[in-house]
Amino acid sequence: xxxxxxxxxxxxxxxxxxxxxxxxxxxxxxxxxxxxxxxxxxxxxxxxxxxxxxxxxxxxxxxxxxxxxxxxxxxxxxxxxxxxxxxxxxxxxxxxxxxxxxxxxxxxxxxxxxxxxxxxxxxxxxxxxxxxxxxxxxxxxxxxxxxxxxxxxxxxxxxxxxxxxxxxxxxxxxxxxxxxxxxxxxxxxxxxxxxxxxxxxxxxxxxxxxxxxxxxxxxxxxxxxxxxxxxxxxxxxxxxxxxxxxxxxxxxxxxxxxxxxxxxxxxxxxxxxxxxxxxxxxxxxxxxxxxxxxxxxxxxxxxxxxxxxxxxxxxxxxxxxxxxxxxxxxxxxxxxxxxxxxxxxxxxxxxxxxxxxxxxxxxxxxxxxxxxxxxxxxxxxxxxxxxxxxxxxxxxxxxxxxxxxxxxxxxxxxxxxxxxxxxxxxxxxxxxxxxxxxxxxxxxxxxxxxxxxxxxxxxxxxxxxxxxxxxxxxxxxxxxx
Amino acid sequence: xxxxxxxxxxxxxxxxxxxxxxxxxxxxxxxxxxxxxxxxxxxxxxxxxxxxxxxxxxxxxxxxxxxxxxxxxxxxxxxxxxxxxxxxxxxxxxxxxxxxxxxxxxxxxxxxxxxxxxxxxxxxxxxxxxxxxxxxxxxxxxxxxxxxxxxxxxxxxxxxxxxxxxxxxxxxxxxxxxxxxxxxxxxxxxxxxxxxxxxxxxxxxxxxxxxxxxxxxxxxxxxxxxxxxxxxxxxxxxxxxxxxxxxxxxxxxxxxxxxxxxxxxxxxxxxxxxxxxxxxxxxxxxxxxxxxxxxxxxxxxxxxxxxxxxxxxxxxxxxxxxxxxxxxxxxxxxxxxxxxxxxxxxxxxxxxxxxxxxxxxxxxxxxxxxxxxxxxxxxxxxxxxxxxxxxxxxxxxxxxxxxxxxxxxxxxxxxxxxx
Numbered sequence: 001x002x003x004x005x006x007x008x009x010x011x012x013x014x015x016x017x018x019x020x021x022x023x024x025x026x027x028x029x030x031x032x033x034x035x036x037x038x039x040x041x042x043x044x045x046x047x048x049x050x051x052x053x054x055x056x057x058x059x060x061x062x063x064x065x066x067x068x069x070x071x072x073x074x075x076x077x078x079x080x081x082x083x084x085x086x087x088x089x090x091x092x093x094x095x096x097x098x099x100x101x102x103x104x105x106x107x108x109x110x111x112x113x114x115x116x117x118x119x120x121x122x123x124x125x126x127x128x129x130x131x132x133x134x135x136x137x138x139x140x141x142x143x144x145x146x147x148x149x150x151x152x153x154x155x156x157x158x159x160x161x162x163x164x165x166x167x168x169x170x171x172x173x174x175x176x177x178x179x180x181x182x183x184x185x186x187x188x189x190x191x192x193x194x195x196x197x198x199x200x201x202x203x204x205x206x207x208x209x210x211x212x213x214x215x216x217x218x219x220x221x222x223x224x225x226x227x228x229x230x231x232x233x234x235x236x237x238x239x240x241x242x243x244x245x246x247x248x249x250x251x252x253x254x255x256x257x258x259x260x261x262x263x264x265x266x267x268x269x270x271x272x273x274x275x276x277x278x279x280x281x282x283x284x285x286x287x288x289x290x291x292x293x294x295x296x297x298x299x300x301x302x303x304x305x306x307x308x309x310x311x312x313x314x315x316x317x318x319x320x321x322x323x324x325x326x327x328x329x330x331x332x333x334x335x336x337x338x339x340x341x342x343x344x345x346x347x348x349x350x351x352x353x354x355x356x357x358x359x360x361x362x363x364x365x366x367x368x369x370x371x372x373x374x375x376x377x378x379x380x381x382x383x384x385x386x387x388x389x390x391x392x393x394x395x396x397x398x399x400x401x402x403x404x405x406x407x408x409x410x411x412x413x414x415x416x417x418x419x420x421x422x423x424x425x426x427x428x429x430x431x432x433x434x435x436x437x438x439x440x441x442x443x444x445x446x447x448x449x450x451x452x453x454x455x456x457x458x459x460x461x462x463x464x465x466x467x468x469x470x471x472x473x474x475x476x477x478x479x480x481x
Numbered sequence: 482x483x484x485x486x487x488x489x490x491x492x493x494x495x496x497x498x499x500x501x502x503x504x505x506x507x508x509x510x511x512x513x514x515x516x517x518x519x520x521x522x523x524x525x526x527x528x529x530x531x532x533x534x535x536x537x538x539x540x541x542x543x544x545x546x547x548x549x550x551x552x553x554x555x556x557x558x559x560x561x562x563x564x565x566x567x568x569x570x571x572x573x574x575x576x577x578x579x580x581x582x583x584x585x586x587x588x589x590x591x592x593x594x595x596x597x598x599x600x601x602x603x604x605x606x607x608x609x610x611x612x613x614x615x616x617x618x619x620x621x622x623x624x625x626x627x628x629x630x631x632x633x634x635x636x637x638x639x640x641x642x643x644x645x646x647x648x649x650x651x652x653x654x655x656x657x658x659x660x661x662x663x664x665x666x667x668x669x670x671x672x673x674x675x676x677x678x679x680x681x682x683x684x685x686x687x688x689x690x691x692x693x694x695x696x697x698x699x700x701x702x703x704x705x706x707x708x709x710x711x712x713x714x715x716x717x718x719x720x721x722x723x724x725x726x727x728x729x730x731x732x733x734x735x736x737x738x739x740x741x742x743x744x745x746x747x748x749x750x751x752x753x754x755x756x757x758x759x760x761x762x763x764x765x766x767x768x769x770x771x772x773x774x775x776x777x778x779x780x781x782x783x784x785x786x787x788x789x790x791x792x793x794x795x796x797x798x799x800x801x802x803x804x805x806x807x808x809x810x811x812x813x814x815x816x817x818x819x820x821x822x823x824x825x826x827x828x829x830x831x832x833x834x835x836x837x838x839x840x841x842x843x844x845x846x847x848x849x850x851x852x853x854x855x856x857x858x859x860x861x862x863x864x865x866x867x868x869x870x871x872x873x874x875x876x877x878x879x880x881x882x883x884x885x886x887x888x889x890x891x892x893x894x895x896x897x898x899x900x
Contacts, residue, residue: 229606233748276703277613278613278614279611279612279613279614279699280609280610280611280612280614281611282609282611285609285611304606304607305604305606305607306604306605306606307606307609308614384586387586388585388586391580391585391586392585395582395583395585396582398580398581398582398584398585398586399562399580399581399582400514400564400566400580403514403564403745404745406566409582438601438745439601439602439604439743440604440605440606441604441623442601442602442604442620442622442623443601445623446623446626446627446631460631460633461633465616465705466616466705467704467705468704469704469705469706470615470616470704470705470706471706472616472627472633472635473627473633473634473635474634474635474636474637474732475633475634475637476632476633476634477628477632477633477634477658478658478659479632
C-alpha cells in the first residue's frame with residue numbers, strides 16, 4: 001500500500017514527486033509513456049515567464065511569480081541550466097503602445113517588480129535584429145529559459161534517490177476507491193493500492209477524473225502549438241525572449257533563445273479535438289513564419305533543423321485547477337496546467353503538497369532527504385583541462401559519438417544506465433542531445449543504437465525509437481539471416 | 482607534433498588527396514571518424530563505380546579498396562575512430578584538436594589542411610512536411626547503412642521521397658531484400674538521379690516514379706510508427722493540387738531530398754561561403770579564403786560520380802603540396818560567376834599567383850537542356866565556347882582551361898545557352 005500514487009511524470013508530476021520525497025512516506029509515480037517528460041513537457045517554449053501576463057489574483061499569477069523565484073533554488077539544488085535571457089514584449093506604433101501600457105499595469109498588479117519600458121533605440125542596442133517596425137518594448141529581465149526535459153529528469157531522479165518509486169510504460173486503465181483505499185489498475189492487469197492519488201496527467205486529467213467522479217466540473221480542451229527549431233549556429237540572433245502583445249489566444253508567436261543556443265520560433269495556437277495528435281500543418285507553420293517576422297528582421301529560416309508541435313492542456317476553466325476532488329476525498333487534481341505551467345511547476349507542487357494536501361501535518365519530514373542532484377559532466381561545455389582530467393579517468397569521454405553536439409560515449413552510457421536511464425533513441429536524445437543537432441541523428445543514431453544494445457545486452461531488433469513498440473528495425477536482412 | 486598536411490576524412494576524397502600529397506613528397510597525416518577507411522563507399526554495395534578512373538565497373542567497397550590498398554602501401558600515418566573536434570588558425574599554420582578512445586584528446590599542428598569531410602543528408606526537419614512525426618521517416622543513406630553494413634531492414638512497405646541517386650538505389654535494394662516498394666515521388670518535373678539509375682533501379686522493377694509530386698501528409702499509428710502517407714501532384718510553383726491525393730500504406734518513408742556539404746569544422750574560422758553549393762568558396766587550387774585550408778570531394782560540392790571526387794581530390798592534394806612548399810598567399814584574383822542557366826560553378830575565383838595552371842570548372846545546370854552552348858567569357862572577350870548535348874541538374878559537367886587564357890582584370894562568367 002502506497003501513501004501517494006502520482007499519475008503522470010511530466011514536469012508537474014516530477015516536481016510533486018520530489019516534494020513528496022521530502023517526507024517519510026511511500027510514494028509511486030506511474031507514467032504511461034516510455035519516458036519522463038514525453039508529452040506536454042516534451043514540446044513547449046521552455047520559458048520561465050516573469051509573471052507579467054496572467055490575470056491578476058489568480059493561481060496562475062501567484063504561482064508563476066513564485067515559481068520563477070523558486071527556480072533559483074531549483075537551479076542550485078538540482079544543477080539544471082537556466083538561460084537568464086530576459087524578455088522584450090514588443091509594440092508596433094501608437095495603438096499597440098497603448099496596449100503595452102495596459103500590460104505594464106497588469107505586470108504591476110501581478111507584483112512583478114522588475115520591468116522597464118524602452119524605446120526602439122534603447123532596445124535595439126541589446127537586440128540588434130529587433131524588427132525595425134517595433135516602436136517600444138516592455139523589458140522583463142526576470143524572464144529565463146530552461147531545458148524542460150532536464151528539469152523533469154532532475155526532479156524525478158532526485159525523487160527516486162530519495163525513495164520515490166517510478167514506473168514507466170504504466171498506463172492507468174482503471175481507478176476505483178474501495179473502503180477508503182484507491183485501487184489503481186495498471187495496463188489492465190496489475191493493481192496497486194494507495195491512500196491518496198494525485199492526478200497530474202496533463203491532457204488526460206479529465207479522463208482520469210471521470211474514472212471516479214460522476215460530474216467532472218472541468219474539461220480539457222487541448223490547444224496545439226507548432227514550432228520551428230533553428231540550428232544552434234544562429235546563437236545570438238536574438239538574445240531575449242521576444243513576445244508580441246498577448247491576445248486572448250495566449251502569448252502569441254515568440255522567438256525564444258534556447259539553453260543550448262538554438263532558437264525556437266513559435267507557437268501558433270489552435271484548439272484541436274484529438275489530444276494525442278501533435279501533427280504539423282502547412283497553415284500552422286506558415287502562420288508561425290509570418291508572425292515571427294513582426295519580432296525580428298531577416299530571421300535565418302534557412303537554418304531550420306526541425307519542426308514540431310506540442311499540446312497544451314488548456315481547460316474549460318481559465319485558471320489552474322489545483323484542488324482536492326469535490327466528489328472523492330483523497331483524489332487531487334492538478335489540471336488545466338497550460339502556460340505558465342512550466343514556470344509555476346515547482347510552486348504548483350509546493351502549493352499542492354503543503355496547502356491543499358497538508359502533507360506536513362500527516363507525515364514526518366524525512367531525515368535522509370538530500371536535495372542535491374549531482375549533475376553528470378556535460379563534456380563539451382567544460383574547459384579543456386577538465387576534459388583532459390575526465391578522459392584520464394575514463395577514456396570513453398574521448399570517443400565522440402554525436403559529432404554535431406559533441407556528445408561522448410561515456411555520457412550516452414550514463415544516460416542509458418543512470419537512476420532514470422533510458423533505452424530508447426529518443427530518451428538518449430532527451431538526456432544527452434545526441435541527435436539534436438544539424439544532422440538530426442544521421443551520423444550518430446547508428447552508434448547510439450549499438451551502445452544501447454551493448455549496455456542493455458539486447459539485440460538491435462529490440463531497440464526502439466520511443467515507445468516500446470517503435471522498433472528501429474523490422475527484421476534482419478537475407479544475408480544476415 | 483607538426484605535420485605538413487593533415488587530411489580530415491578518409492573516404493574517397495581524403496584517400497585520393499592524401500595519396501597525391503604523399504606522391505609530391507609531403508609529410509601527411511589522415512584522420513578518419515569511422516572504424517574503417519573508405520567512407521560512404523563502404524555502404525554503396527551496388528556497382529557503377531570506377532568507369533572513368535579504372536575503366537572498369539566496381540562496387541563501392543571494391544572501388545574504395547583500390548585506394549585503401551594503395552594508401553596502406555604508401556605508409557601514410559592515419560587514425561581511425563578519431564574525431565577532429567576543433568580547428569584553430571595559428572600565425573604559421575593550423576592546430577587541430579582530435580579525440581579518440583585510444584589517443585585521448587590530442588593537438589597537432591600543420592602547414593595545410595585538406596578538408597574531405599563529405600556531406601550529410603537533408604532530413605525531414607529541413608523541409609516542411611505536414612503531419613505526425615513518427616519513426617519510419619528515415620534518410621535513405623541511414624537506411625542504406627543499416628541495411629548494407631549492419632544487416633537490418635528498416636521496413637516492409639516503403640515509399641521514397643526524392644529521386645536522388647541514393648533514393649533510387651535504395652528503391653532497388655529494398656525491393657531485392659523483399660520489401661514492397663510502392664513508389665518514388667519527385668517534386669521536380671524531372672528526376673534528380675542519374676538516368677542509368679532510373680532505368681536500372683525503377684523501370685527494371687516496375688517501381689513507379691511520380692514526377693511533380695510530393696508528400697503532403699504523414700500519419701502515425703498509435704505506436705508512433707509510420708502508418709500511411711499522402712502524396713499530391715504540385716503545380717509549377719510547387720503548390721499541391723487539390724484532388725490529386727494518393728494514399729500509400731507504408732511503414733517506411735525514405736528521404737532522398739538532398740545532401741549538404743559538411744563544413745561544420747570551419748564554423749569558427751572566417752571562411753567565405755557559397756550559398757549555392759552550401760559549402761565554401763575556393764580558387765582553382767581548391768584553396769578556401771583562409772590560405773592553407775583546402776577542400777575537396779563532397780564537402781566542397783556534392784558529386785554524382787565518385788570518380789570525379791577522386792580526380793578532384795587528387796588535384797587538391799597536389800595543390801596543397803605546392804602551397805606547403807611556396808606558402809604563396811599574395812592574391813590577385815578575379816571572380817567566377819555562374820551565369821545563365823547555371824545552378825553553381827566551382828571554383829569561385831581564379832588566383833593568378835596560384836600554382837595551379839589550369840582552371841577546372843565544375844558546374845550544374847538549373848534545368849534539363851537538350852542542346853546547349855557553354856560560353857566562358859571575360860567582359861566582351863569570349864574565352865571558350867563548347868556545345869554540350871543533354872545537360873541535366875543531376876549530372877555535373879566540367880571543363881578545363883589553361884590559366885594563361887584569362888586576363889587578371891575582369892570577372893569570368895559562365896553561361897549555358899539553350900540552342
